[in-house]
Amino acid sequence: MRIVLTAVLVLLASQSAFAAKPARLGLCAACHGETGIAQIPGAPHLAGQKADYLREALRQYRDGRRKAPIMQAAIGPVSESDLDELARWYSEQAPVKAQP
Template structure:
């Protein structure tokens, strides 16, 4: 009984965050040029971001911004973006639906 109660309370606590809509970030434009507004890449070689884990995306964006990931295009695109802006971008892409796998011919 205790396990069921704990599980129910955990689920109830997480529901507001699951139901809360995520606002489109103001800084999405430049990211969307390559990665798509919904995280489905628009150009060859750019990775899909839709559905990636929030923590991974946030950390990767910080690493691009700070130069720990040495990709000049990404560093220029991120520029002097604040931590709050990076979190908004990471959250946006993490809640997008990933592209379904394509059948191989």
């Protein structure tokens, strides 16, 4: 029984590694990369950032409280559930390792 319980817990814990990509990821990935590693100069890496921080930043771009025309255009009228999915996705990605 203990082995079965352990196997179930390991499976549940690893589910986030197999989570589906957010539907709205495409436009974000053009600059920030699908895994949160920026693809263009000047775009910040999002991988490994805290989900709460990312969610609030996206809300602020969507609502116009953060003024960055490219981000305001990219985020558009996104729903709260889309914001949650994007924040969760990028927060679960492996961050960039610091250069020695």
